[in-house]
Amino acid sequence: MMETIAVLFIFFVLIILGFVFYAKVLKGNIEIETEESVQLNAIKIAQRASFLPELQCSEENIVSDNCIDIIKLEAASAIMEENEIHYYDRLSFSKITIKEVYPDENEWMLYDRPLDDYSNKITTNIPISLLDPILNTNSFGIISVETFLK
């Protein structure tokens, strides 16, 4: 009788240890997948922001890549505020700032919808040309996308 109880005890201890270990591993895997998904989401938003047709430079309907038209940029932030829901679907909880680094120093806030109690924030900086179509000059700019996650 005692032998059977001892064997059963060891058996259940082993089973419990196995479950504890399995739960730990599962938790680790979920954390890794969450981290990867957070990063992919940040990249997705950064890509969407840098290819917004509302901002892209174009000449006779030909779009130039990696370029933002300053005149469109100045108009866009007001339009984005008016159409908040539409842009929230595309840019989620994020903050998009465009900075001119050279020759002058300027900053434009394009989209500002931060999350107060965020658990993770990822900042992505992408160099981009800022075209002044009136003077026909290009400046060196940075599009900075901060993505917030709950």
Place this chain on the structure above:
Amino acid sequence: MKKMKKGQTEIMGLAIVVILLILGMTFVIRFMINKEPVDYKKQFTQAELASNMINTFLKSTSKDCNELSMTELLQDCGQNRGIYCENGKDSCVYAEETAQFVFANTLEKWNLDYELNAFVDEEDPIFVLGEACPGSKKSKLFPIPTSSRTLFVKLDICG
């Protein structure tokens, strides 16, 4: 006969325990080799950064050098250095100083190591900014044709 049967059952129990232990150990060893998350953001940033930095820099219009672009200034630098800017500096010095300013306010600010190299002959560069990458790097080479030869601008981002 009854004693022998009991002995066999005990051995069976022991065998099950041993099998469970082996299975457990296999799992432990398998998961001990920790799976690191893939750094998608780093991969994306490095791939985009090298090409965007160089393209944007070369497209930029100078502040006080007859509204010439960096590409035009480097073209002159690779040819005959005939352009003198409003501050008295020649095209090569002007392009180098501008690159220094731009890279100090971007890559250096973000703590990214890099090497920017402008050359016609790689052995004798026109200017070099930053330091050579000791390990892996993402590279972008941009050729600028001049009337006599081709000037190259190469950017390596380390990591």
